[in-house]
Amino acid sequence: MLQRLDEQQKYIDERLNKRDEMLMESIRETQETKKLLLCSKGR
Template sequence: MNIRVLEQLESQQRYIEERMEERDSLLMQSIRETQETKKLLLEAEEKQKRKGIFRFLKG
């Protein structure tokens, strides 16, 4: 009886750890994608600012 309980606990622990690893992986992927999006938006914003400055100087 005790062995079955221990096996069940071990199985539950493995399940929990696997789910936590999966969750952490998805979270990190989401964070990386968010950072990349912010980077691209900042680059686009800087490009627009530079265009505006050049138009002003040429005009």
């Protein structure tokens, strides 16, 4: 029983980490895009 809970917890942690990584990546891309837009408007 405990083994199974550990496995579930590990799986959940991994999924959350993966989601967080993808979220951070997405935020970075959005910020890059905003920077590029600001630069092109500034010209």
